[in-house]
Amino acid sequence: MxxxxxxxxxxxxxxxxxxxxxxxxxxxxxxxxxxxxxxxxxxxxxxxxxxxxxxxxxxxxRFDAYIQARRQADLQMHRAMAELDWRPWVAEAQAARGSEASQNLQVLARLGRQPPLANNQVLLLIDGQVAFAAIFEAIAQAREVVLVQFFIVRDDHLGRRLQSLLLERAANGVQVFFLYDRVGCHALPRHYVQHLREGGVAVHAFSAAARSGLLNRFQLNFRNHRKLVVVDGLRGFLGGLNVGDEYLGGNPHLSPWRDTHVELSGPVLACLQESFAEDWFWVTRELPPLLLPEGYPGGEVLCLLVSSGPADAQETGSLQFVAAINAARRRIWLASPYFVPDESVFAALRLAVLRGLEVRLLLPARADHRVVYAASSLYAFEALEAGIRVFRYQPGFMHQKVLLIDDDTAAVGSANLDNRSFRLNFELTLFSVDPAFAGTVECMLQEDFSRSRELDQEESRRMHRLNRLGMRVARLISPIL
Missing domain, CATH: 1.20.5 (Single alpha-helices involved in coiled-coils or other helix-helix interfaces)
Known part of the structure; x- marks a missing residue:
């Protein structure tokens, strides 16, 4: 036997x-x-x-069925929006094309299929306490429509605060639309969603298979990694923060959590609402209400919103970084929790060093995903050998996704520097052209660098062979992480 x-x-x-x-x-x-x-x-x-x-x-x-279905849904959504006289501020954006930086945005505009729009206000929100205080305050003042979308939502203290606030607004006649990713929220209890639904909140889970007719119900690759909130078409938020206590420092292993969000006001909110509408239409085949206020408080920031995803005709997620890096003339500062770049992005960074630019990379010193951290570490040492200055953020886990180009262009969003964000996830990145806002981002990153340890070549040489072998194995599978 x-x-x-x-x-x-x-x-x-x-x-x-x-x-x-x-x-x-x-x-x-x-x-x-x-x-x-x-x-x-x-x-x-x-x-x-x-x-x-x-x-x-x-x-x-076998993603062709999904990609074609998603593209068809987007086409139907834009046809439905054609009657709304959407994007009324394009003429203003056309008039703002004078500077070299704004010219560079035209490449990203063609890549991301959204126009650069002038006269916006952008406020930097550093870390979760500040960001969620602003988000919750805006939602509490909502009078007409609230759009909410997150990749991860926890049924913890922060998640229940959001739930309570959305229910309170819905009870007062505000239309509330809540979209969460099915994979990112796999641990979210059913009763959390059911309570929202019973309280009048329109709530749905985003899934790649939602309407595509795919037979593979276990297809988990296409995740909606976007994080956005829009209140009454007047105030918008996006960045790297999800909804969970760990984003406020609740996880002792990763605390204090370092992240960055932005608050927006101005014409660019039309594009932010349009991004939400595409995802909502994919799930429901209905448009949420989209608000176009008569006017906004005057702003000076030129903004471009780049929505990227696996159904794009181009590899938008990767090419947006290549375009931004190639446009730099003096410096490139990049902050990312995961540095597992493809060849095009890594080559652009190496060429930037050869052009004489100052290239800095800010990475976490703590790991939340060990295999990804190992692969990222090997790329970090290779970046160091190419002349890129690499810093490890020391106080806690660093999760922000921030790019600073020269003295006037900054980007904040949800996209990591890895294959999943480049080609598989739905992501959202705000590019802005404004010396004052770029200066604020510079001050923030300077503070982060001051709390970081810069890597050196000797550290790479001292590394044990077994550690290097583990990193190489991790890098071998990095394209599928």
Missing amino acids: EQDSFQLLGYLLALVQAVGVVAAAHAVFTVRTAQGAIAWAISLLFMPYLTLLPYLVFGRS
């Missing part, structure tokens, strides 16, 4: 190995990027017992 069990186990292992070979061939022919195809193929050939199940869940690339 024992011999039969071993024989059966041998057959099973051989079957898994054979299926791994078939899956590796499938990956070579179907995965969209060369890096991802290589990573999947090698791992399936040599580690099928560990990677076959993840590939069946995450790696299946």
Whole structure:
């Protein structure tokens, strides 16, 4: 009997190995990027017992049905919006194209399919306490419509504060629309959502398979990583923060949590509402109410909102960074929790150093995902060898996604510097051209650098070979992280 069990186990292992070979061939022919195809193929050939199940869940690339369905839904949504006389401020934006920085935005505008819009106000919100205080204060003053979208929502103290506030506004006649990602909120209890729904909040989960007709109900790759709030079409918020106590420093291992959000006012809120409308229309086939106030308080910031996702005709998530880096003339400061760049972004950074620019990279010193941290560490040392100054933020986990170009252009959003944000996630990034706001971002990053430890070449040389081997294995699978 024992011999039969071993024989059966041998057959099973051989079957898994054979299926791994078939899956590796499938990956070579179907995965969209060369890096991802290589990573999947090698791992399936040599580690099928560990990677076959993840590939069946995450790696299946029969995404054409979804992409076509999403593009068709976006087209239907924009047709429905055509009657709203949307984007009434484009003429003002056309008049604001004089500077070299604003000219650079035109590339991003064509890439992101949104116009750069002038006369906005942008306020930097540093860390969760400040950001959520502003968000909650704006929602509490809502009179007509509140749009809320987050990747992660927890049923904890902060999550229940948001829930209570949305229910209070709905009870007072405000139309409240709440969209959360099904994967990011996998741990969110059903009763949290049900309580919102019973209280009059229109609430839905975003899922790639929501309307695409995909047979694969376990397809988890396409996640909506955007975080935005719009109140009455007058005040908007976006950035890196999700809804959970850890974003206020509630996780002792990662505390204090370092993050950045922005508050917006002005014509760019039309584009922010349009981004929400695309995702809401995908799930419901209905448009949420979109508000166009008669006027805004005067502002001086030129803004461009770039919404990126897997259904884009171009690889918007990656190319927006390449375009911004290539436009720099003096310096590039980048803050990201995950530095696992593709070849195009890494090449643009290396070429920027060769052009004589000051290139700085701010990364966390603590890991929230160990495999990603290991892969990121190897890229960090390679960046150091290329002449990029690399800093590790010391006080706690750094989660902000911020880019500073020269003295006038800054970007804040949800996109990380990794393959998932480049090609798989739905992301949202605000680019702004304004010396005063860029100066505020510079001061913030200078403070972050002062609390960081700069890496040096000697640290790389002292690294144990086993650590370096682990980093290389992590990098091997980095395109599928």
